[in-house]
Amino acid sequence: MTQTTDLRDVLLLRRIADGDEDAFAEVYRQKHPAIYRFALHMAGNTAVAEDVTQEVFMALIRDPKRFDPARGTLGGFLFGVARNHLRKRWEQDRRLVAMDGEADEWHEGGSANGHGHIGVSGNGANGSGNGHGMPAQSPGWDEFARAETVGRVRQAVGTLPENYREVVVLCELEEMSYDEAASALDCPVGTVRSRLHRARAMLVEKLREPRAARRASAVGEGTAR
């Protein structure tokens, strides 16, 4: 956890503390997409992701001095604040936790909602197949297959326990190094490494299940004929 803080971030934060709107806008535009995506992957819900993003930056406006450059990067600090807000929300409203297995617009694949969601279910081919459990090849097949993959992986990530999900989101989906993730999660690098290893093993397992089920289903249909 020896991240060096960008001096520019420190200067921007000083300006924010003095009420400089432009400095805040610069920090927000630079940092908010990653925070928003993190919240979205973690909560699986765009409304929650928006609220959490807003709360994170609201905290920065109200008390910019909370960030201590000696303890890590501004990005890591913001992820930490986002994580705390997510936990608070989950404590307040348990039904938002994806682990509960309830419908979850983002991890289920969702439908097009104006925020770039792909309108394909993550649970397999929906009527565009050839009756043998395999979809017919068509000009849109690559896109369809990609969307299906995205849906399945998202769903698998969404069902990981929270501690594992956050390392996958940070290290795999936000491409953070172990050090950066450890700083954001306020835990040792070794913990990040072991959690990521375990999380990936769980994901492999989860993604293996539907594949095996589809294969079994296809075999079943073949023998029925």
Added chain:
Amino acid sequence: MDCARFESIVHEIERPGTEGFALRESAFEHAESCDCCARLLMETESLDAGLRAVMAAASAQEAPPRVETELLAEMRRQKAALVQRRVRRQVAALSTAAVALLAAGLSLHYWKGSGGGSNRPAPPAENPVQAHGAAATGTPNVIDVDDSAYASSFRALPYADDPSALEDGAVVRVEMPRAALASFGLPVAAMESDGTVRADLIVSADGTPEAIRLVPRNGASSE
């Protein structure tokens, strides 16, 4: 490399800077000779591809513009509050300074009036102290004591704490501003507030005035 070792590093094979990345060549070699590990390798590669697809699908995701609008509005509110707080703080600091200055001025005034500040350079006395050979207090202008001017009894000053001074103290005649009488507890408002008055002070051995009586200019005491 054995299967257990392969399994421990397979998830880091694509992550530069890790042990798995350093051992990837030997891991690939092992996978070529082991079906189980080859399948695991294929599955992790498939997982990596899936995660990359999720990352790509989400790369354009960001909060809607209204979030930024609301945050900037909050920023403006905070800035206004910050300015207000600063103004209030400055007003409070100035008020405190004004009160402190006023208090210091009043203290100095009463201190001077009560004969303190003996180290203050006294204006050159036209006529030195005469009575009982006592030293002058140094506050008011010291003038000659004229026995015929004694017209009334002395009045003890509010802070007088040496009754023996009334018996043994030195008497000095002074001329001082009328306003200074207030510091001796005399009803200055009833008199003319400008000009000077002549008074006799009984001064204790340490030079502190203990009692006062006014001496009219025509020689009769007003008290």
